[in-house]
Amino acid sequence: MRLLSARLSAKRRSPIAGLLVVLLGLLAVGGAYTLISPASADTQQADQSTVQEGHRLFLVGCSTCHGDNGQGVVTKRGTQYGPALAGVGAAAVDFQVGTGRMPMARPGAQAQKKKVLYSPSEISALAAYVASLAPGPSVPAKESYDTSNVKNSSVVRGGEFFRTNCTACHNFAGAGGALSRGKYAPALDNVSNKHIYEALVTGPQQMPVFSDEVLKPNEKRDIIAYINSVRDQPNYGGSSLGSLGPVPEGLANWVVGIGALVAIAVWIASHSVRAKKGAKA
Amino acid sequence: MSTTPHDGPTGTSPESSRENDLPAAMERPRADAPAVHPGDTMADPLADPGLPAHQPRPTDVDPRLERRAERQVATLFGLSSVFAVLFVISYFVFNIGPKPTIIAGYGAANIALGVCLGMAFLLIGVGAIQWARKLMSDVEMVEMRHPAASSDEDREAAISSVMAGIDDSGIARRPLIRNSLLGALGTAALAPLIVLRDLGPVPGDKLAHTVWKKGMRLTNDVAGTPIKPEDMEIGQLVNGEPAIFYAKKADGEPVIEGTELNQAKAKAAIIIVRMRPEDITPAKDREDWGVAGILCFSKICTHVGCPISLWEQQTHHLLCPCHQSTFDLGDNGKVIFGPAGRSLPQLPITVDSEGYLVAQSDFTEPVGPSYWERG
Numbered sequence: 001m002r003l004l005s006a007r008l009s010a011k012r013r014s015p016i017a018g019l020l021v022v023l024l025g026l027l028a029v030g031g032a033y034t035l036i037s038p039a040s041a042d043t044q045q046a047d048q049s050t051v052q053e054g055h056r057l058f059l060v061g062c063s064t065c066h067g068d069n070g071q072g073v074v075t076k077r078g079t080q081y082g083p084a085l086a087g088v089g090a091a092a093v094d095f096q097v098g099t100g101r102m103p104m105a106r107p108g109a110q111a112q113k114k115k116v117l118y119s120p121s122e123i124s125a126l127a128a129y130v131a132s133l134a135p136g137p138s139v140p141a142k143e144s145y146d147t148s149n150v151k152n153s154s155v156v157r158g159g160e161f162f163r164t165n166c167t168a169c170h171n172f173a174g175a176g177g178a179l180s181r182g183k184y185a186p187a188l189d190n191v192s193n194k195h196i197y198e199a200l201v202t203g204p205q206q207m208p209v210f211s212d213e214v215l216k217p218n219e220k221r222d223i224i225a226y227i228n229s230v231r232d233q234p235n236y237g238g239s240s241l242g243s244l245g246p247v248p249e250g251l252a253n254w255v256v257g258i259g260a261l262v263a264i265a266v267w268i269a270s271h272s273v274r275a276k277k278g279a280k281a
Numbered sequence: 282m283s284t285t286p287h288d289g290p291t292g293t294s295p296e297s298s299r300e301n302d303l304p305a306a307m308e309r310p311r312a313d314a315p316a317v318h319p320g321d322t323m324a325d326p327l328a329d330p331g332l333p334a335h336q337p338r339p340t341d342v343d344p345r346l347e348r349r350a351e352r353q354v355a356t357l358f359g360l361s362s363v364f365a366v367l368f369v370i371s372y373f374v375f376n377i378g379p380k381p382t383i384i385a386g387y388g389a390a391n392i393a394l395g396v397c398l399g400m401a402f403l404l405i406g407v408g409a410i411q412w413a414r415k416l417m418s419d420v421e422m423v424e425m426r427h428p429a430a431s432s433d434e435d436r437e438a439a440i441s442s443v444m445a446g447i448d449d450s451g452i453a454r455r456p457l458i459r460n461s462l463l464g465a466l467g468t469a470a471l472a473p474l475i476v477l478r479d480l481g482p483v484p485g486d487k488l489a490h491t492v493w494k495k496g497m498r499l500t501n502d503v504a505g506t507p508i509k510p511e512d513m514e515i516g517q518l519v520n521g522e523p524a525i526f527y528a529k530k531a532d533g534e535p536v537i538e539g540t541e542l543n544q545a546k547a548k549a550a551i552i553i554v555r556m557r558p559e560d561i562t563p564a565k566d567r568e569d570w571g572v573a574g575i576l577c578f579s580k581i582c583t584h585v586g587c588p589i590s591l592w593e594q595q596t597h598h599l600l601c602p603c604h605q606s607t608f609d610l611g612d613n614g615k616v617i618f619g620p621a622g623r624s625l626p627q628l629p630i631t632v633d634s635e636g637y638l639v640a641q642s643d644f645t646e647p648v649g650p651s652y653w654e655r656g
Contacts, residue, residue, distance in 0.1 A: 206596070207594065209517040210519075267410075
């Protein structure tokens with residue numbers, strides 16, 4: 001290398017120039033390496049210890065169903081007791097454990113949202129461990145689900161995506177809905193932006209995956225902005241009755257509305273009080 | 282007419298008052314008349330008890346109570362005007378539009394206007410009923426039934442005048458005029474029949490075809506993003522449309538738009554799903570209809586045409602939200618539950634030279650619900 005550059009330069013410049021360039025290059029590379037390498041070695045070490053901490057937590061809290069190394073446990077009937085976790089990624093762990101769905105209280109049709117049992121640092125340790133099994137979707141960065149600067153037109157577009165992809169299961173107002181055999185799509189109020197994004201990317205339980213390549217990250221953010229806008233909308237016309245559509249609305253009309261009319265009709269037709277000792281007029 | 286209001290309480294002399302009430306048409310009792318005839322006491326085994334003695338209301342006998350009821354009714358009417366005024370006030374006070382007035386999470390304007398107007402009307406009604414119950418005339422009245430048919434003389438007169446008209450016109454004597462008139466009326470009926478054609482062209486075989494054709498790309502609905510197989514993960518669902526809906530002509534106008542677009546969309550909507558290839562059992566002629574576990578189906582339910590995309594990624598079942606028809610997408614879209622009569626039509630797909638998912642052809646059967654000509 002040095003010989004080559006020296007020979008090329010020799011025809012035009014002093015032989016020392018080439019030597020100097022090479023020396024400067026070596027210095028720059030070495031200096032840069034000394035600046036960067038200790039830092040990355042540190043994070044590597046930190047990562048390794050987080051993964052170990054995650055594995056320790058995993059063995060205590062998750063391995064009964066998911067196996068000691070996240071390989072899954074197969075039941076006698078050949079079905080999965082807990083699925084294998086290689087490739088589900090940190091995002092899946094952050095969603096499932098961060099919403100309290102995991103660890104499951106008991107086997108059932110569907111893991112339910114409940115009290116979160118792990119601290120944020122424990123969840124990220126678990127996520128780091130599961131992510132170390134095989135590559136998978138990572139926990140999204142804050143800017144990919146931050147909706148504070150989303151324009152109104154994007155919210156409108158998010159609404160179009162929501163109605164196309166989400167309303168079938170989650171209802172037009174995100175109030176959730178029933179699936180088959182006791183499974184259900186949960187309501188979307190009280191779900192954080194991050195967890196909505198993670199659910200879209202990982203497809204928890206029966207929910208399909210909506211990968212970033214097909215439903216772009218900014219389109220996902222628009223959907224989240226739309227869900228927030230629906231959630232923040234006041235009830236202009238009185239109680240929404242859970243936004244569940246015509247069934248509760250019809251029920252309310254029949255029971256409350258027609259019930260009141262029947263009560264009024266009964267009052268109109270009821271015998272009024274008569275004076276017992278009425279004089280004959 | 283046939284009603285004679287009582288002058289006094291009916292309980293005093295029911296017999297005589299009933300005699301007075303009898304309408305003219307019922308004065309002659311007939312031998313075959315039913316026993317309930319009010320005047321026919323001989324044929325009636327049970328004596329008519331008559332009306333019970335009239336009992337006056339407290340407000341009829343106690344002037345203090347009468348004044349109280351009067352005040353009640355006036356209060357109800359007064360409250361009604363108060364609500365009407367509140368309606369007008371809330372119309373001006375509460376904002377609507379971009380910055381509506383919100384009270385406790387509810388839109389104040391709608392609720393205040395509705396409640397005030399409703400109460401204003403309701404209180405007028407309640408006041409009127411209370412007025413009628415407590416203060417208006419309280420005497421019983423008897424209104425006798427009378428026959429619905431006209432008198433025999435009237436009917437005879439009507440029939441004879443119609444017959445006289447037929448005789449005068451001579452329609453029975455002049456068959457040429459009669460027949461040509463019938464012909465004219467029949468021909469005139471063609472006019473309303475022929476304009477039925479304006480209801481639209483006959484559908485033809487439109488129901489059997491969609492805009493899908495060989496080589497057309499599958500795109501994500503709303504955005505129009507074309508899809509590569511590697512973009513889709515196991516368990517992924519894409520609500521898709523054909524690329525032609527997002528194509529633009531040279532002048533920048535869409536190729537299909539307006540009503541035509543909506544009609545085409547109603548038939549061509551698809552869902553694309555990716556499963557583990559081992560979870561799919563393709564029918565004999567469908568082995569090459571998918572790409573690496575990616576299958577494409579019509580989004581229109583074969584029952585009554587609802588758009589379906591409730592896909593359970595672990596069971597591969599697709600549910601219709603309208604009537605719970607369930608299709609197994611791992612098994613060629615077979616109906617496994619619900620009222621749908623046909624499997625969900627599958628769109629054969631492959632990849633083009635640039636690696637994007639494209640259709641191999643149009644759907645091989647009509648999409649959506651069954652129709653008459655399909656048998």
